[in-house]
Amino acid sequence: MNLTCLKSGIWQAELRVPKDVRPVMGRTRFAKSMGTRDKREAVMKAVPILEQWQSDIDLARSDREAFVAKQILTKAHEDSVGKPSATGASQGHLEWLEDLPPSKALLYEAIEWGSDIPLPAYMSAFIKSHYTKPGTQAEARRYILEATIFMPTLPSLTRLNAQRWLTEEESKDLSVRRALKTMQKATGYLAEYISWLQYRNLVCQSLTNPFRGLHYPKALARSKQYEPLSYDEICLLRTAAESRGDELMVAYIDIARFTGMRLSEIGALNTDSIELIDGIACFRVKSDAKTAASANRLIPISKKLQSLVDLEHLDMKNLGTAVGKRFGRVKKHVLVDGEDRSKCFHSIRKFVVTTLEQAGIPEGVAADLVGHEKPNITYNVYSGGSSIEQLSHAVEVLERRQQVI
Numbered sequence: 081m082n083l084t085c086l087k088s089g090i091w092q093a094e095l096r097v098p099k100d101v102r103p104v105m106g107r108t109r110f111a112k113s114m115g116t117r118d119k120r121e122a123v124m125k126a127v128p129i130l131e132q133w134q135s136d137i138d139l140a141r142s143d144r145e146a147f148v149a150k151q152i153l154t155k156a157h158e159d160s161v162g163k164p165s166a167t168g169a170s171q172g173h174l175e176w177l178e179d180l181p182p183s184k185a186l187l188y189e190a191i192e193w194g195s196d197i198p199l200p201a202y203m204s205a206f207i208k209s210h211y212t213k214p215g216t217q218a219e220a221r222r223y224i225l226e227a228t229i230f231m232p233t234l235p236s237l238t239r240l241n242a243q244r245w246l247t248e249e250e251s252k253d254l255s256v257r258r259a260l261k262t263m264q265k266a267t268g269y270l271a272e273y274i275s276w277l278q279y280r281n282l283v284c285q286s287l288t289n290p291f292r293g294l295h296y297p298k299a300l301a302r303s304k305q306y307e308p309l310s311y312d313e314i315c316l317l318r319t320a321a322e323s324r325g326d327e328l329m330v331a332y333i334d335i336a337r338f339t340g341m342r343l344s345e346i347g348a349l350n351t352d353s354i355e356l357i358d359g360i361a362c363f364r365v366k367s368d369a370k371t372a373a374s375a376n377r378l379i380p381i382s383k384k385l386q387s388l389v390d391l392e393h394l395d396m397k398n399l400g401t402a403v404g405k406r407f408g409r410v411k412k413h414v415l416v417d418g419e420d421r422s423k424c425f426h427s428i429r430k431f432v433v434t435t436l437e438q439a440g441i442p443e444g445v446a447a448d449l450v451g452h453e454k455p456n457i458t459y460n461v462y463s464g465g466s467s468i469e470q471l472s473h474a475v476e477v478l479e480r481r482q483q484v485i
Contacts, residue, residue, distance in 0.1 A: 082126070083114075083122055083123065084210060086113075089117040090113055090117060091113075091114045091115065091117070091119060091122035092113050092114060093110075093112050093114060093122075093125075093129055094109060094111045095109065095110040095133045095134070095137075096108070097109055097137065098137065100185070101140040104144050104147060105136070105140050107148070110133045113168060115192055126238065128236045129236075131240060131467075136150075139284070139286060140428070143286060146284065146285065146286045149285075161162055173198050174193075174198065175204075176198075176201070176204060177189070177202045180225075184219060187229065188228065188229075188232075188296050189208070191232045196234060197233060197234045198232060198235035199224065199227065199228045199231055199232060199233060200224055200225060200228055202277060202282055203221060204274070205225050206269070206272075206273050206276050207220050207221060210272065210276065213368065214398065215401065218401065219265075220273075223265075223269045224273060226245075226266070227242075227245055227266075229245075230242070230245045234277070234282070234283055237274065237283065237287065239288070239290045239294075242290040242294060243294065245298060246267075246294065246295075246297055246300075246455045247297065247339065250299075250300055256421075257300065259300065259367060260296055263300060264296065267294055268291075270291045271289055271291035274287070306423070306424060306426050306427050306430055307420075307422045307423055307430065308430030308431045308434045309423060309430070309431045311431065311482060313423075314337055314428060316415065317411060317414055317415070318333045318334070320410050320413070320414045321333065321407075321410060326406060328397070328399065331396070332346050332396070332400070332403045332407075333394075333407075333428065337428050337477065338432060338476070338479065339363065339479055340379075340429050340432035340449060340450040341363070341379065341450075342374070343403070343426065345366060345369055345374070345451075347396050347399060347401075347403075348366040348398060349363060349395075350394055350395045350396065351391070351392070351393070354394065357468050358386040358468050360380050360472055361381045361386065362378040362380050362381060363378070363381060364377075364378060365451065369451065370451075371453070373447070373451050373453050373454075375451075378468065379471065379475070380468065380471050380472040380475045382476065382479040384479045385479075386390070387390070403425070404425045408425075409423070432450065435481050436449070436477065439481065441473075441474050441477060442470075445466045447473050448465050448470075448476065449475070
């Protein structure tokens, strides 16, 4: 490790530039203060910096024009955004930081940006150009911000730092460790982001996308199936939401337990979602639902649900994500096993499917009601779907099985 302890006790990273590339790079050495007297901390900070310096040396040696282009581009970025702020990074590139809640901003304000461009600097433009669904946009933003902890700036985009993100997740306790598919999805967003940066010439074209071809630790927990809530548990959660004055959550719970709709599907409901089909009031699920089988499906509205929810002024305000988070907090206080992540708002949907199966409702009808693919090719490919009368009967079964509230 190329670290030198200065007279002040501060550690400094250093790297000599080989003679053959000095004319190209215009320097004989790299040097940067790590800003700490703790050697272990200095080593951790120095690793990505030294790796980036070595990457620049390799680029200058293998492709002089690409290196010069990168230097010009970096200089152009610095000139276009003005002088650095007190934190080092330009104010223009820290707009994303100002939009964060204070509690989350603290995670990033401690980072020494230097004169480099923060990883999320172009995040908003990328998300706006790539994704249209609010949920997907929020997800991409969350993962890019999380990756920033491990690679705060564009020069720190290395395979080593990307792998550190996965290693950190692997080291977490099994109860909070995320699934393999979740981390693959997270790195997928980052891979798209880096490709977009390259397309826009915001990072070097010769940069190897650090999120392509990653090694995913075997210890990452596989997806854990959600468990259905019991009717008694749903009643407890609904009562708790009611006692807290959270009328919106109560409405979400009621719609979920009588229809089996997903959280995002409920969030898209408003008065325009209600249609009268053969004299039966139905919800029309949004056209951009999770799957083709889910989109545009009709769900009869039970009489009990009509008495609980004000259909004339229905507006679920697209607040499914916020309601889901509040539901999770209430669950931790109300249920005996509330800390278990296998029970969440989606578990109400599991309750609906379980109730329909135990009541002897044909699987094809249940699939049409909740928006699942049919289990066999005959019904899946050739059937026109269950009738409104069949779906209405399934909803009546759900109603009869929930007599307390």
